[in-house]
Amino acid sequence: MVFFILVVVVLSIRDIVNMKSKGTRKDIYVYLVIMLLFSAFGIYYLLNPDCRSFAKIMLSLAGKDG
């Protein structure tokens, strides 16, 4: 978990510094929203690694989980 957050922070800083040098403010906002969303999903999964898998949810919705 700590390693995961560390990687996210390091990558974010690197990308934002690169984007700032190009002066694209909108890109930075969109980037931050996407990164936060995907990181939150990652943290959720790492906290609950035994949760129902995506395949299981989809197969049960399709009535083919038996």
Place this chain on the structure above:
Amino acid sequence: MLASREKISIRQALILFIMFVYSPSMRLYPAIAAKFGRQAGWLTPIFIAPIFLCLIYIMQSLFKNNREANLSDIIFKVFGRILGSVLIFLYLLWALINLGIYVRYFAERFLAALLPDTPMIFFIITILAATFYVLQKGIVYISRTAEFLFTIFTVIFVVLFLFIVKDIKVINLFPITYHDFLPLLKSTYSNLGLWGSFTPIFFLGDKINDKEHIRRFGLQSAIYLVITTIMISLQTIGVYGYSVIERVSTPYVFVIKSISILQTIERIESVAVISWIIVDFIAISFILYIIACIMKSFFSLSDEKPLLSPIVIFGYTFAQYIASDRFELVKFSETFSAPMSIFFGFVSPLIILIVGKIRKKV
């Protein structure tokens, strides 16, 4: 000569496509062809080819008057901003799910075939780190790498095929009668989606030069795919018969493991592993870049490269979350991948073309 150093040729794009199709072709195609097509399953690519040719013509028509555009631009042009955004968002979801499937299968293949005691996360991190590093340089570098690795892959593939030829039994491939027509259609439906990956390459459209040659290179790639897919069928169904192959989780690996040269040199699957790594590396790089390009168009951004980091983070998590075990992953692929890929790969471009023609936008 290319107009820009930042662009790739349509030939390079189609090499990326071929390598993208190889990965699922090796892991899924033989079992599905054997299950539905039985002994005639090896003829499936011949049935897929005409439908694929239609797709090539559709793409050629879409880009005839939009040579500098990508598929997102054409979707926006044809459907307008709101409906276009909905369709592009659906493509994005499909591509993200495919990323999870490809990364997870990469790990599962190593776990099943070579290193069963290694933690799965090791393979996931390794492949994502390698692709992320290479993609920092852009699609041009990955395309040139793919062009070079494509030759190596083809040589390994043909050499392995030659080692297996002597074990192919004609009785496993014949007789074929008119009774096999319906099973072949079922097999075609289940495998058609694999070739539907032709469509997403055009999300890189603005980075592809000489799109007037889509038809020419598309036909060449179709011939190449038909031949190699038939070779995969002959190596699997032809050697062990459909009844065995449909029950094996990784038929191609199973066959490669059985190769014996002069009854002295065995276990040469390590050679095949090189080709799997090459194919999966290119496939995962390709899909990562496509996702970044779709996101760039969807959010109207100026550059796609910074988006690679969040996509890799997502790929790392989703590859683990997508399925709890291999059987669930295979069931998910069989149930959802085929219809989704047929829709996004074949049906959707046809709809775009029809609507575009009616509205005189393409």
